[in-house]
Structures are given as structure tokens and as C-alpha cells.
Amino acid sequence: xxxxxxxxxxxxxxxxxxxxxxxxxxxxxxxxxxxxxxxxxxxxxxxxxxxxxxxxxxxxxxxxxxxxxxxxxxxxxxxxxxxxxxxxxxxxxxxxxxxxxxxxxxxxxxxxxxxxxxxxxxxxxxxxxxxxxxxxxxxxxxxxxxxxxxxxxxxxxxxxxxxxxxxxxxxxxxxxxxxxxxxxxxxxxxxxxxxxxxxxxxxxxxxxxxxxxxxxxxxxxxxxxxxxxxxxxxxxxxxxxxxxxxxxxxxxxxxxxxxxxxxxxxxxxxxxxxxxxxxxxxxxxxxxxxxxxxxxxxxxxxxxxxxxxxxxxxxxxxxxxxxxxxxxxxxxxxxxxxxxxxxxxxxxxxxxxxxxxxxxxxxxxxxxxxxxxxxxxxxxxxxxxxxxxxxxxxxx
Amino acid sequence: xxxxxxxxxxxxxxxxxxxxxxxxxxxxxxxxxxxxxxxxxxxxxxxxxxxxxxxxxxxxxxxxxxxxxxxxxxxxxxxxxxxxxxxxxxxxxxxxxxxxxxxxxxxxxxxxxxxxxxxxxxxxxxxxxxxxxxxxxxxxxxxxxxxxxxxxxxxxxxxxxxxxxxxxxxxxxxxxxxxxxxxxxxxxxxxxxxxxxxxxxxxxxxxxxxxxxxxxxxxxxxxxxxxxxxxxxxxxxxxxxxxxxxxxxxxxxxxxxxxxxxxxxxxxxxxxxxxxxxxxxxxxxxxxxxxxxxxxxxxxxxxxxxxxxxxxxxxxxxxxxxxxxxxxxxxxxxxxxxxxxxxxxxxxxxxxxxxxxxxxxxxxxxxxxxxxxxxxxxxxxxxxxxxxxxxxxxxx
Numbered sequence: 001x002x003x004x005x006x007x008x009x010x011x012x013x014x015x016x017x018x019x020x021x022x023x024x025x026x027x028x029x030x031x032x033x034x035x036x037x038x039x040x041x042x043x044x045x046x047x048x049x050x051x052x053x054x055x056x057x058x059x060x061x062x063x064x065x066x067x068x069x070x071x072x073x074x075x076x077x078x079x080x081x082x083x084x085x086x087x088x089x090x091x092x093x094x095x096x097x098x099x100x101x102x103x104x105x106x107x108x109x110x111x112x113x114x115x116x117x118x119x120x121x122x123x124x125x126x127x128x129x130x131x132x133x134x135x136x137x138x139x140x141x142x143x144x145x146x147x148x149x150x151x152x153x154x155x156x157x158x159x160x161x162x163x164x165x166x167x168x169x170x171x172x173x174x175x176x177x178x179x180x181x182x183x184x185x186x187x188x189x190x191x192x193x194x195x196x197x198x199x200x201x202x203x204x205x206x207x208x209x210x211x212x213x214x215x216x217x218x219x220x221x222x223x224x225x226x227x228x229x230x231x232x233x234x235x236x237x238x239x240x241x242x243x244x245x246x247x248x249x250x251x252x253x254x255x256x257x258x259x260x261x262x263x264x265x266x267x268x269x270x271x272x273x274x275x276x277x278x279x280x281x282x283x284x285x286x287x288x289x290x291x292x293x294x295x296x297x298x299x300x301x302x303x304x305x306x307x308x309x310x311x312x313x314x315x316x317x318x319x320x321x322x323x324x325x326x327x328x329x330x331x332x333x334x335x336x337x338x339x340x341x342x343x344x345x346x347x348x349x350x351x352x353x354x355x356x357x358x359x360x361x362x363x364x365x366x367x368x369x370x371x372x373x374x375x376x377x378x379x380x381x382x383x384x385x386x387x388x389x390x391x392x393x394x395x396x
Numbered sequence: 397x398x399x400x401x402x403x404x405x406x407x408x409x410x411x412x413x414x415x416x417x418x419x420x421x422x423x424x425x426x427x428x429x430x431x432x433x434x435x436x437x438x439x440x441x442x443x444x445x446x447x448x449x450x451x452x453x454x455x456x457x458x459x460x461x462x463x464x465x466x467x468x469x470x471x472x473x474x475x476x477x478x479x480x481x482x483x484x485x486x487x488x489x490x491x492x493x494x495x496x497x498x499x500x501x502x503x504x505x506x507x508x509x510x511x512x513x514x515x516x517x518x519x520x521x522x523x524x525x526x527x528x529x530x531x532x533x534x535x536x537x538x539x540x541x542x543x544x545x546x547x548x549x550x551x552x553x554x555x556x557x558x559x560x561x562x563x564x565x566x567x568x569x570x571x572x573x574x575x576x577x578x579x580x581x582x583x584x585x586x587x588x589x590x591x592x593x594x595x596x597x598x599x600x601x602x603x604x605x606x607x608x609x610x611x612x613x614x615x616x617x618x619x620x621x622x623x624x625x626x627x628x629x630x631x632x633x634x635x636x637x638x639x640x641x642x643x644x645x646x647x648x649x650x651x652x653x654x655x656x657x658x659x660x661x662x663x664x665x666x667x668x669x670x671x672x673x674x675x676x677x678x679x680x681x682x683x684x685x686x687x688x689x690x691x692x693x694x695x696x697x698x699x700x701x702x703x704x705x706x707x708x709x710x711x712x713x714x715x716x717x718x719x720x721x722x723x724x725x726x727x728x729x730x731x732x733x734x735x736x737x738x739x740x741x742x743x744x745x746x747x748x749x750x751x752x753x754x755x756x757x758x759x760x761x762x763x764x765x766x767x768x769x770x771x772x773x774x775x776x777x778x779x780x781x782x783x784x785x786x787x788x789x790x791x792x
Contacts, residue, residue, distance in 0.1 A: 048715025048723045048739075080711050080723065082740040115708025116741050221716035223708075298694065298780075299788055306789030312511025312619075315476050319444025320617035327444045327476065343444075344478040345512050384694075385789070389782055392695055393702030 002158030003029045004142035005169035006192035008037075008232030011145035012134035016127025018075030018113070018120060024148035026124070026131045029171075029188050029230070030069035034100035037232050039067035040201035041108065042208045044225035050079030052109040053224060055089040059105045065197025068102040070188050070228055071131070072149050073124060074173070076113040079223040088119045095125060099132030110186045110226050112151055112173060146171035149186060152391070157262040163251040165238020166193035170255045174263025185212065187227045187259055189252065193243045194233035203249040204229050211256035215264065215380040227256070260380065269391040270382030273363045274304050278318075281375030286323040288377035293321035294368065301384035307359035311340045314368055329371030334358050336365070398554030399425045400538035401565035402588035404433070404628030407541035408530035412523025414471030414509070414516060420544035422520070422527045425567075425584050425626070426465035430496035433628050435463035436597035437504065438604045440621035446475030448505040449620060451485040455501040461593025464498040466584050466624055467527070468545050469520060470569070472509040475619040484515045491521060495528030506582045506622050508547055508569060542567040545582060548787070553658040559647040561634020562589035566651045570659025581608065583623045583655055585648065589639045590629035599645040600625050607652035611660065611776045623652070656776065665787040666778030669759045670700050674714075677771030682719040684773035689717035690764065697780035703755040707736045710764055725767030730754050732761070 004011050011029050018025040031037055041060060043053045060067070071092050078085045093107035100107075111119070135141065146156040150173050161168040172187035195203070208227050229252065235243075243251075264273045276295045281287035294300055297317045303310045311332045318325055327343035335358030338346045347355075358364060400407050407425050414421040427433055437456060439449045456463070467488050474481050489503035496503075507515070531537065542552040546569055553568040568583035591599070604623050625648065631639075639647075660669045672691045677683035690696055693713045699706045707728045714721055723739035731754030734742045743751075754760060 044716075046712060046715040047721040048711045077708075080708055080736070080739055080741075082724065082738065084740075115706075115712060116736065118741075221712070223712050223715065298784075302785055302788035303790075305785065308790045310511075312473075312476055315444045316442060316511060316617070316619050319442040319619065320440075325443040328478065340476070340512065342478065343476055344480075345476075345514075384785065386782055386785055388694075389698060389701065389780065389785065392698035393781070394699075394704045 002142040002146055002160060002171045003169045003188055003190045004137055004139065005160040006167040006190045006232060008032050008192055008234035009190045010135040010137050011141040012131050012136065013144035013148035014127045014131035014134055017123045018073060024144065025073055025075045026127050027072040027145045027148035028069060028096065028131050028135055029145060029190065030100060030135055031230065031232055032137065034068055034102050036063065036066040036068040036102060036106040037230055038195055038197045038200050039065055039108070039228065039230045040197060040204045041226060041228040042205055044222055046221045046223050048080060048223050050077055050111060050224045051081055051085035051089040052078055052111045053226060055086065055093065056108040056226065059093065059108055062105040065201065066106060067108050067230055068106040069096055069100055070108045070110065071096045072110040072186060074112050074149050074151050076111060076117060076119050077115050077224050078111040078119045080116040081118050084118055088121045091121060092124060092128065095128040096132060099129060108228055110224070112149065112186055112224055115223060142171065149173040153266055155266050157259050159255045159258040161251045161255045163193065163243055164240065164247055166191060166235040166243050168251045168255045170259055172259040172263065174266060185222065185225050185263065187256070189229040189255055191229065192232045192235035193248050195231045195248055199245050200229060200231050203245060203252050206249050207252035207256045210253055211260045214378055215260050264380050264382060267382045269388035271385055271387070272304060272361065272383050274381045274383060275363065275365045275378065276381060277365070277367045277376065277378045278370065279367060279376045280370040280372055282324040282373045283375040284377055287375035290318050290321045290323050290368065291377045291379040293317045295379035295381035298384055301381065304364060304383035305385035309334050309339055309355055309359055314366065315340065318368060324372055325370065326372065331369040331371065333367045334364060335361070398538040398542055398556060398567045399565045399584055399586045400533055400535065401556040402563040402586045402628060404428050404588055404630035405586045406531040406533050407537040408527050408532065409540035409544035410523050410527035410530055413519045414469060420540065421469055421471045422523050423468040423541045423544035424465060424492065424527050424531055425541060425586060426496060426531055427626065427628060428533065430464055430498050432459065432462040432464040432498060432502040433626055434591055434593045434596050435461055435504065435624065435626045436593060436600045437622060437624040438601055440618055442617050442619050444476060444619050446473055446507060446620045447477055447481035447485040448474055448507045449622060451482065451489065452504040452622065455489065455504055458501040461597065462502060463504050463626055464502040465492055465496055466504045466506065467492045468506040468582060470508050470545050470547050472507060472513055472515050473511050473620050474507040474515045476512040477514050480514055484517045487517060488520060488524065491524040492528060495525060504624055506620070508545065508582055508620055511619060538567065545569040549662055551662050553655050555651045555654040557647045557651045559589065559639055559643055560636065562587060562631040562639050564647045564651045566655055568655040568659065570662060581618065581621050581659065583652070585625040585651055587625065588628045588631035589644050591627045591644055595641050596625060596627050599641060599648050602645050603648035603652045606649055607656045610774055611656050660776050660778060663778045665784035667781055667783070668700060668757065668779050670777045670779060671759065671761045671774065672777060673763045673772065673774045674766065675763060675772045676766040676768055678720040678769040679771040680773055683771035686714050686717045686719050686764065687773045687775040689713045691775035691777035694780055697777065700760060700779035701781035705730050705735055705751055705755055710762065711736065714764060720768055721766065722768065727765040727767065729763045730760060731757070
């Protein structure tokens, strides 16, 4: 169960021939009755945003934050495709709207795949009626929808989070850490909580900023990144009344963080997950800048691939991050073992074996204490090895 | 001939045992008479700057921009080494000063190698008298000094640029594109032009900003990067009088650009040099930001490794560079062949063979025309492939 876990949602999938493998490449999440409900989304900040991003943004504006469905395709990003790309994304919405009996602007759209190639819209148009027809309630339909958005993911990513009297469900595909040439991370969340569009928007933005936005592979911001949520308001009345904004935010955050963790764990080109924390920074913003600089460093990530606890690279990234930094106050730990203290080597020979074990793990936690203030921030990343190169050196 | 080409300079080299190979690891460039002359330097902006950077900066301040010598060691960066590191760098200068008969503050110092490991100062101290003794005029001495600063460089990097009545010589080691775990690019330039310290500083900054600073491998700013110049003023009087600041700047720029090109061509972990140009940006600063974003993109660099003309990644980087950008105005060429026009695919099937040939070349030129203004900027980078991973996954 994922997007179909909350009351009032159905899902579906179909294969229209965009994927060479012939597996499902169209996915649908819709309200059970085809009527619009409060909806919100966060989109890529990339100015080369893809047609589906532009169309979805326009639709949410036109409806003041309401939607009845999200249609998604894998196998083509419909990005850098000009006016034709826009028409294709609009057409996908129109065809779904016709099937559901709602307005075109009440349908949102996401795409993932290669950039710069026109969508085979005839195939998509032929597939959408089949897709709409396939929609159903229940776990099986949710699973099928989650499968259909996979690209090089080796596992589907789904989540269900119970709130006080409501449920959040979600599915995602994680190109971000898997195969960035596929350009995209997409997530669709559903909830049966009751929430006005403005509340839903705030809650989603907060949840995304503390989950997906704290994950990086290569510092590349895709043209298609999208996280969407639809709120049916169909949960049975709970003791204590309607869920508060804080409760909703927390449940959305938990769902997003869980999906982000699933992406990290499925990182094809990588051999391990690296959790980077910067503490003791002048403030939280500076901590976040420092954590991101470390997490995006090619050199740091190569060290993790080689299981080499070379903290000198961490220090070097912090020193060039543009944040307050005093080398002689810095302490760095790898898996809790102090490797640098006061800005110099602190390696305890007695801990060499323990450190080797830390570096060989599937997940390594690096903490850099700057000793300047109380700012803290974390990032999730992965190592950089031959797998990333193999995954990204060609598109064919 | 390199640093010894201009009048009034000597050079030397010695092996003190820092390099496991036993080859020369100490290098010296000095004035022929051991007396200080106008000097200038540009240092890394990294706040975790290495001890030799801090010491050299202090010395140049103390002397108001004069120096008699530069001593360099390879095999250890003397970075993140605390107060002991500072003492070691000072001691290197004192020992050279004693040998030359000048003040400690009139000696500058550079180091390159691993971060976070104390220098074996006893070995260095024993080697410096031998180093000072070895100094001599002429090409052979210049070559020996250039060899002694190599780390994983496969070739020494030297340059001589004739100016109107003066000469600029230089040597460099290029970790930047070769083996960034060695952390450093160093360059020492000499000239027999006459120049006040302030003029020399301006000229060097300008030359470096248009050469070394337009080169990137991985966006990592080392703790040790240093470019220095000493001006002996010993050139014979030229017809038309003393060299102007512009003439000096141009010659320094030519020397720096030549050395940067030699580094790119010797990039061990890479299979090709990529020259990125952004034109038609709103202004030059925005063009530079865009060019740097493309040149530092892991995904773009992987594409070049795979000889894949995937311009979608270039568009995506430009869109997320934070500069003015309108996708439908963008035109991109690879080796002069237009692959994207008006923000969409422009691939001419008749040029497929020519494009394949471009992508297979040792050097590929990418130009992105933004169609917004007259801002232009260039960057030199290399591809990202298995060699980079192998080079950087371990330090032992």
C-alpha cells in the first residue's frame, strides 16, 4: 500500500511503449471520485524546467491549489522540447481529464527520462485511456503505479505513515542517487487529512526542505524534480478533532524522509550511503552550506569509495565553503571515531581496526564540529566510484 | 630554460627523502646575488590554508612585497598541521636565508602533497643546505627545480615568454587536473622586468584570474594553491624604455595560460581536455558563473568521458546556475557543430559522423550561446572517468 493507503485515492499503470523493455511506463494517482481536492507541489528551481513542470505549475495556479489526478510517464523527460513539449504535457492532462470527467487544469503531470527528445505522444495518447481504465483502490494498484515510474531503480519506493486520525501515503522514483542521466526524482504523496491548499503547501515545503533537499549525489539539479501531494480530506473524524498543521507536516516529513532514504539505499552507481553532519557552525544556514559542500565534493566521495578516512579533504572543503571557519577548532569523527582534533591528525592507533570497519560499512556517518556556535545541519550523499561513471558516461 | 631564463635568477634541487621514490623533493628559485627583489603572490582562498601559505603571506607583508628566494617541497602539503606546521615552514625559510645570506622574511615557501601529516622536518633541514649549494644559472638548473616539484605529474611544466626587452620564465606542478588528492597547483614565475611590488601584484592577479582560475577539475580549492613571481629588474635597457604594466601583465598572462594548458594536457585521470565557453550571457560575470557550472558538472564531464554529445546536461546546468537564462534562446555547439538551437534538439543527421569525430578528440570545445547579451567567459576542464576514481580513491 502506498498512494492508495489514505482514504479516497485510486492508482493505475499501463505500458504504452516509451520504455524499450515494454514494461509499464504510464502511472496514475487520482481521487476515487475523480473530483478535485486540495493539492500542492514543489518543483525544481532549474530555469530549464521541463514542460510537465511548467504545465503542472500553471494548472495549480489556475485552480488555486486543487487537483483530481497526477499522470506520470517514465522513459522520456519531455525537457528541452520547446512548444511541442508543452502541448504534449497539456495533451496528457486533457486525456486523463476526459477519462476522469474533470477539468484539464485539475490534472498534474510528471515525466522522467532523457532530456531533449520529443515525447512519442501518439503512443502516450493511445496508452492513457488504458491507464485511466486500470485505476483501482488497494495495495496492488498502488504497487503497479510505483513500478511504472521506475527507470534504473532496482526497487520501487513506497511509504505509508499513520498520523493521528489520518494517513499519508507516497511513492517515488529516485534518479537523484541512482542514475542522474535519467535526470529526475519524482514523488507523489497522498493523504486523507483535511487541509486547505495553503496549509498543504506550507507543510509540503517544510517536509521537502528537511528530506529530499538534504540529499545530493552530484550537485546537479534536474529539469524535472517534482514532489506533489493531494489531500482528500476523507479520513474519518478523529478524537481530538482535525489534524493540526504541525501533525500534517510531521507525517509528510516522515514520508519524504523515508522515501529519500529508500533512494539512497538503492543507489546503483554507489557502494555506500554517506551521512554528513556539520555541527558547531556559526548558525544553521552556515552549517547547511558546509554540509552541502562536503557532500558534493568529488574528492570526499572518492575517498569513501576507496574506504579511505582522509579527513584532510573534509577540512579543505569546509575551508573553501565560504562560511566562518577556524581550522584549529575543528574536530572530525568518522562513525564516532575522532580522526581530527584541533585541526590536526588525532588518529588513535588503537582504533585503526575500528576505523577500518567503519569505512567498510554500507553507511558511514561523518560529523564535523566547527567549534564556533550551535548551527547544525545534515546531508545524505553516496560515494563516487566506477559505478557512477559507468551509469553516466553514455545515454544509450 | 624556465625560471632561470630571465636575467638574475638561479635554481636548484635536492632529494631529502620525503618522496618514497627517493627522487628530488626540494626545489629552490632564488636571485643570483641572494638579495631581495620585488615579489608578489596569489594564494588559495581556502580558510584551511596550509602553513607555507600562511608563512609566505606573512613574509610578503613584512617585506612590503620583496623576496630573494622561494623554497618548495613535494611529498607533503604541510596543511592541517597546527602550530608545528607553521614552525616547520618558518624553519625552511630560515635555513634557506642562512644559506643565501638574506633575511628569513625574504624567503617564501610552498608545499604540495598529502594534508594532515606532519612534515619530516629533520630530513628537510638536512636537505636544505644541499639544496642551496646546488643552485646555479642556466637551463639545467631550471629543469632540475621544475622536476623536484612534480608529484603525479608525468612531465615537468616550464615556460619562457619573451616581452619587449624583458623575459618571463616559469615552472609549475599541476595537481589540479592530475591528481587532486595531491591537493595542489603551484607555480613560480620569474622576470627580469623592472616593476614595483604593487604593479607586480596587480599584473599577477590579472594574469592568474585569466589563466589558472579559468581551469577546474572538480571544484575543489586546495589548501596550498600558490602562484608567485619575482622580478629582478636585471633586463638590459630596452628601446622605448621600461616595460609598461600592460606589457608585463600580458607576458605574465601568456606564461600562466601556457602552464595551465600544460597541466590540462597532462591530466592523468582524464582522457581529454574540454574547453567550455559561454557567450551571449547578460554580462561577463554571469557568463563566468555559467561556464564554471558546466565545467564543474560531474554529469557533463561523464558525458565527455563516454564521448556522448548529451547537450541536455549542459542546458540543465545553465538552468540551475542562478544566472539569467531563457531556454528557447539557447544554442549549443560541440566542436562547432550545432546540437541545440532555440532550446531544442538541432541534430543534423548529415553531421553525425563529424560530431562523433569531435567527441573522440583529445580536446573538445563546447560553446553555449545564451542569446541574452554580450557576456562571454571560458573555462578549461577535463572529462570524468575511471582514471579520476583510481587516482583519488585512496591515498596510499
